[in-house]
Amino acid sequence: QLYSTIGWHPTEAGSYSQEIEDMIVSQLDNPKVVALGEIGLDYYWMEDPKEVQIEVFKRQIGLSKKYNLPFVVHTRDALEDTYDVIKEVGVGPRGGIMHSYSGSLEMAQKFVDLGMMISFSGVVTFKKALDVQEAAQKLPLDRILVETDAPYLAPVPKRGRENRTGYTRYVVDKIAELRGLTSEEVARATYDNAMRIFGLND
Ligand SMILES: [Zn+2]
Structure with a gap:
């Protein structure tokens, strides 16, 4: 009864590579893997510059769409940028999830309008x-x-x-x-x- 998501976490964004991406993609047709995640932005720990995190986040949203899976978003102290990235790249038909949501109703509604679900x-x-x-x-x-x-x-x-x-x-x-x-x-x-x-x- 256990299922998994797979993705490259924003606190590790700097070590993302083609090799890592190939490894992730190789797992996506496993029926036990049900989403891309956690992916996103973490400006609290800020292990890597914003631009690097944003690039890796965008790439993985792209993968979720290409492989027709939902994506699970980790965001910390980065809600505005997270919104901008998701809006720019766009949510696929499978949708996405804001994991451990900690923002306002107004912001949550904006994510919902993009096609996201909100997880508490x-x-x-x-x-x-x-x-x-x-x-x-x-x-x-x-x-x-x-x-x-x-x-x-x-x-x-x-x-x-x-x-x-x-x-x-x-x-x-x-x-x-x-x-x-x-x-x-x-x-x-x-x-x-x-x-x-x-x-x-x-
Ligand atoms: Zn998280």
């Missing part, structure tokens, strides 16, 4: 994450996902501990509370959304 991690349960909570509350239900990001970002009430995949239930509970739905309804909707974007069947 434990961050949505954090007391001060009001922006993220508003996004989780108001985005269309058919455009949101939940995720673990384990071992990081454990949700309240497990915040600060090593995260576990099972704790994703607290993310679901929080979104249900925000939207006035039952946890079962949010679990069902996000499950269906994940199956749809990754091209999996029940």
Whole structure:
């Protein structure tokens, strides 16, 4: 029941090469590989210059389109540039996912308008994450996902501990509370959304 994404992370952008790209491409027809990712921009760690990260990000969005897979985006302190790159390159018919989203509703809506889905991690349960909570509350239900990001970002009430995949239930509970739905309804909707974007069947 395990599936994988494969991609070259932005904190490693400087070591991207044709050889790496060939290695990634060689895995893309594996039925267990369901997306290109994590790809994106990380200006927090800034291991490589912006221009290098942007180039590697663009190349891999291109691969996702060429091989007809969705892509999963990691972005940190780089939301505006991330938006500009995705808009410029364009989202393929399989769409893409903003992983562990931590921006505003307004920005999330712009990504949704480009054809992206928005994925929420434990961050949505954090007391001060009001922006993220508003996004989780108001985005269309058919455009949101939940995720673990384990071992990081454990949700309240497990915040600060090593995260576990099972704790994703607290993310679901929080979104249900925000939207006035039952946890079962949010679990069902996000499950269906994940199956749809990754091209999996029940
Ligand atoms: Zn990430």
